[in-house]
Every structure is written in C-alpha cells, then in structure tokens.
Amino acid sequence: MKTALLIIGDEILNGNTLDTNSNFAAKKLNENGFNITTKITIGDSKEQILDTIADLFNKVDFIITTGGLGPTKDDITKTTLAEYFNCELVSNPEILSYLEERFAKMGRTLNDLNKTQALIPTKAEGIINPVGTAPVMWFNHNGKALVTLPGVPKEMQYLIENIVIPKAIETFKVDEIIHSNLYTVGIPESSLAEILAPVDEEILNQTSSNYYKLAYLPDFGIVKLRLSGIGKNKEEIQNQLLIWKDKIKTLAGQYIFSEEDKTNLSQIIGNQLIALNKTVSTAESCTGGYLAHLFTQNTGSSQYYYGSVISYDNSVKEHILNVPTQILDEHGAVSKEVAELMVKGALSKLNTDYAIATTGIAGPDGGSEVKPVGTIWIAVGDKNQIISKSFRFNFTRTQNIHIFAITALDMLRKFIAQ
C-alpha cells in the first residue's frame, strides 16, 4: 500500500529542529509492509497543506501527517483539514472528558484553548491520544485514508506503533516487505560491486512475482548491503533472500563484519572481549585519541578498555611507550617497526591482553614522496603475536582519521576472532 508521510512545521523546514519522527515512522511502517513512496516536509501554511494533500491523494493510498496540532494560533493543521474535507469542527464528548481527567490528575482545569483540543472535524474519527492532549484524527476518503499525529516525538512514536499501524493493517490489505542486511568494511563500494556482480545479475534476471533488490549503502569505510523483497509470500521471500545472502557471504565473506544492524565495530570488539574476559588498550599517533573515543563512547567499556597512550609527539613514543630513538630515526615514526613497538609498549605499560597501535599521516601536511598523506601503519597484537599492515587513503584529515580508526578496529576484530 502506497503511503506518504507529510511533516508540517516551519521549524523542521528551516533546520531548527531535526526531524527524527519520520525516520522512526518510516522504519516501523516499512517493517510492517507499508510501501513509503514519499516523505514531504512543508511549512505551517494553509495553502501548502491543501495543495500537498490534494496532490498526495492522487499518488498514494494512505497519508500520515505530523505536526501543527497544538492549541496555539500557529498550529493550523486541524482547521485546514476541516476545510479540505469540507466539514465542521465539533467537540467530541469522549475526548473532552478524557482531557478533563488528564488535567485533573495534574491538578489543573481546562482553559478555553485546551478545550479546542477536543474539536474534531465531523468527517473524521477522533481517537484518544493516551500519551498527550492532541487527539488522533482518522479520515476515510474514497477508499483511501489520512491520519493526523502530533509532532512531539514521544507522542508521535507511541501513536504510530500502537494506533496507526494496527488500524491501517486492519483497514487495508498490505504486501509483505522483508529486508536482510550485511555490513562490510575494508573494501570500496565499486570493488564490492565488481565482486558481487553475479548476485546483482541474478536479482536483475529473477522472474518470480516478487520484487527483489540489492542496495549498496556506503558510509566511510563501511558499506551496508541491503537485500529487499516485496510480495505476498513471506516465507518464499525469506528463503530467496537467504540464498542470495549465502552467495554474498561466499563471494565477499572476508569483508563482512556484521549480519545484524550492529555496525559499531568498537562495540562488536567489546562483546568479543567480554565473552573472552580479556582487555584491550591503544597506542595512538595519527588517530590522536579517536580510537580511544570510539571505545569509551560505549556504555560499559571500562570493563574491557583500559586506556591509551596518545603519543602524538615522538618524545611520548620514546618515554612512555619505550620506542627506541634509534628505531624512530632509522625507520621514521610512520613505519612497521614503530607501530609494532607501540603495541608492545601499550601491552606492557597498560597491562592489557590486546593492543592496537596507529601511526600515520592524516594530512593535509606532513606527507612525502615515499609516505604520502593518507599512509598509515596499523599493528595489533597480544603477548604471543603482533601483526601489522600499511594502508593508503585519500580523504580529508577528519575522514582519514575516521577511516584509519575503522580499519584498525577491523584488524583487531579479526585478530581476536582468529
């Protein structure tokens, strides 16, 4: 069923408020088989609301609006809808007495402005909002429907899950949509697409009555692969997606780090460490504390993350991590030798089971012919073994730091899992 989200509010349009409602609603609706074809944000303007609703009723079966339902003058959604559907606003006694009760519990009585909340267009069904004061209005219209929700995130999100979706599923007959995700790291989107060309081809040429799709969703260092299927037979779609998922795993398994919506590599490592009852520390040069920050942003990280020596200046590499001056002079700070000695230093000084070290050139300055900006040496290890690799990236300073850290985390993840 084609569904549209219509977000009404100047504050969203001019960027003062970040709209998280529609993302939440989209996710929930999608999971329940609604096909969201468009999401439109407009201002608190009567003309725009009237125009957009007329237009959307030509394109979709179900319109969900949020916002503009407060009792103040700049909230015009309700009166505008009464105009659109050409009907009166009448006070709904059930909603009015709910509001009276709600206010009484807070020791307050309804003023005239509050009472307007109980006004419902005669062509709509008024539904009590159990988590707020603005009621839900449900309009059935030529076999289609429009429902209005308040914009307050806590209310909107409750109402989507508990009122809108159940009522819409009951009202309409909806097609199944199923998604299955895989997350890769350490390979660019275009190379991944080359490797997965056979699966792309198969999906393109499949002839069942279901609709299938493989999407590549890159996000600095990580590419999310999303397999989707839409159709009547849930089980058939699930089986087909599993077949393609297995093919993707066969073709690109070495790059896949998660099959669930858990893409936080530092948390994935945290879970590995908790399971093994082990600890980790970091010794960072070019990532300059960002690796430490990625670990410590996770609740509970103090259980396995002991700390870091950020050896931005070579003197710190020498004095705290015990990297000999001679090695620094001979190989340079950005070298296999220094990265490995930094791991050793972190293991011994911070006394952890594992350690990661990074040393590289984030840029834009500091590059050379032999070691251009974007070069990094990463070492990971424990007391028995240290492995190191060099990489080259070519982004801005901030992006390089981010991808350096993601790459280092992935090396540690593999090292622990080996």
Added chain:
Amino acid sequence: MKTALLIIGDEILNGNTLDTNSNFAAKKLNENGFNITTKITIGDSKEQILDTIADLFNKVDFIITTGGLGPTKDDITKTTLAEYFNCELVSNPEILSYLEERFAKMGRTLNDLNKTQALIPTKAEGIINPVGTAPVMWFNHNGKALVTLPGVPKEMQYLIENIVIPKAIETFKVDEIIHSNLYTVGIPESSLAEILAPVDEEILNQTSSNYYKLAYLPDFGIVKLRLSGIGKNKEEIQNQLLIWKDKIKTLAGQYIFSEEDKTNLSQIIGNQLIALNKTVSTAESCTGGYLAHLFTQNTGSSQYYYGSVISYDNSVKEHILNVPTQILDEHGAVSKEVAELMVKGALSKLNTDYAIATTGIAGPDGGSEVKPVGTIWIAVGDKNQIISKSFRFNFTRTQNIHIFAITALDMLRKFIAQ
C-alpha cells in the same frame, strides 16, 4: 528565492538511514537568505524523480538534490536527469583526470565503474567534488537551477557550504543578509537571555526599513549569538550590527570566547600556544580520548599538542600518571585530588608546559548519591599553579562527554590567557 530540497534514496524513505543532511542544508541555506518551501524524500525510482522534478520546477526557483549518485546500479539520479533534460552523458576530461589522480594517491586505478563517475549530462556544468568521487552537477533551466549532491553526509555538507551556496548567491540575486556572530561558553541560554534583555528590547523596537534579529542558538555547552540584518544597504546594516555587538560584549563579555566563526576551542587554544611557543598534554579518564581527538583533529596540532594518557582504568592512573593508590582509595577516582595529580603526572610524563585532566562519570552507569552521573572534576595547570573545579551536567553519555571536554577546554583557554 524559493528553494526545495529533494532527497533521493530508498534507505532514507524506509527509515534505514536517518537523514541529517537536509537538516544541515536547511540551516545553512536559511542563514544565507534562501527560503526553503519544501523538502521531499523519494525512492531511487526513475518515474518518481522525473515527476517530482517537473512538479518542483513549477513551484520553486532552485532545486537541490542529494543521493543516488554512486557508481553502482541502484544509483540512477544521473541517467534520470540526463533523460529529464533530454541530453547525453559525456565523460568530463577534467573530472576524469581528477579521479585518476585521486585514485593514484591511494595506489589504485579506476575501474570501469569508477570511470562512470566522470560522465556528466551535456546540459550540466560538472564541478569537481574535492572531498569525494561523485561530481556536482549544476543545471541552469529557464532562469531556474537544479544542483545534484552526493548523499554521503560529510561530502554533502562540505559541498553545500563551499560550492552550492556561494554559486547560488552569485547566480541569483538574493537580498543581502548579514550575520554577525558571538560565541559564549559556560552560561545557559536562559541566563544569557536575561543578561541581554536590553539588546533584545532595542532590536525589537528599532524602526529602520531593515529587518534585524538576535538569535540564541545553543549547542551543548556553547551558545551562538547570531545578529542578522536583511535589507538593501549593506553598510548601514553592518554598522548597526556592530553597535549591538559592542553592547553584547559589554554585557556578557566574560562568557564570549570567539567573535568569528571560529568556535573550535581546541584551535583557539592552539593559536594561544603557538603565539607563546608552549605545549600542552592531556590526562583523560571520563572524556576517554575525546579531548585528545578535539586537539588532534586540527591541522598542525602536532606543533603544540604532545599527547595524552587515557587512564580509563585506575591502574593506568597509578602506573603511568603516578597517582598513588592511597589517594585513589581515600578520595575516589572522581575527586579534586586525583584530577590535580593527573595534571602533575601529565606535565611530568609528557613534558609539556600545560596539561588538562578530566575525571568524572559520563553515565548512564556508575553514579552514586554523592557523585551522580554527570559529575566531573577538571584540573588545568602548569608547573607553577594547578586549578581545579567540579561541574555537574545531566545529558546522555555522548553529550556528557562532549560538554565535559568543552568545559575543560574553556578552563584551559582562560588559564593560558590569565
């Protein structure tokens, strides 16, 4: 000038990805006098893209699209636009050689898929994307314009500020908007508004033909004060804004840390240190590397920032920073005594002129009756003097870490300036 944002991407529509791009773009466009009248999200569907663009060209003067520009098969924006504007795709030699260079720097060569990135519709101007591989396409069309941006947030946001807005201001005639900003730290928005009430009053009561406004834009720990003037006479507006700016400085000078769009406290400190030829190090517990990251994200920070000891585990406070076990036992890790000893440890172990130390409870776990979540002790100092203060905040873990770090930086800024 009426402007529309058109976000293209199934992943946004179905809620898999939270769209933060359009919020960022809306804010920046709004600040520069663009009137955003609608924001539409649609899927990677040719028909929908064609329909929506035709519709938007009837309603607005300027369309900004994001997404659907990657090299893979599910990215169809470019071919669809070529169809809309009825023209061919031709490889742009300048963009192609930029891509070749970019890939060469990473030690890679372009595959066929990568080469398609250089294809540009003949009716568009192709503009190199300095932070990614998908070029910007700018279409002029019957006195209106459409520009396409990639959906990757870091790229999109860079391009909006550095390419789209300047080029659009040059292309269209937009009324002059002048902004003049001041940045405060260490005072909540409501208290600041009380102090600045006389200026608010004056702005409200001014009677020139220009439109003036003072906006309070809080952002965790920092409140940006934005004075704006819109009108025909640039000089008159600039002079008027200067008068109010001076009044604000007289009333709230002690909280102002920047008068330019340089809100990066770590960079402001960097400039102080470079001028004095001094160095700094950090010793972090609860900020867990975030302070180090704030310093090292700045180009050239290796000149003054030596490093950090992230002593997340108490053993690191003892063994590397030399905080005696007895002090930790007696006062707890979150205490004035430990914070000050951490500064001493950093000064001596990292051998810098200044040091900052943080020790606190970021939450959501680890709080107690006496030291609830959000409590922090911060100490800053040099070899002659160490000062320390405690603060309490009440945000989420990530937000607490951020505001802890901002507060610590501001303490160091004042300490150096004293």
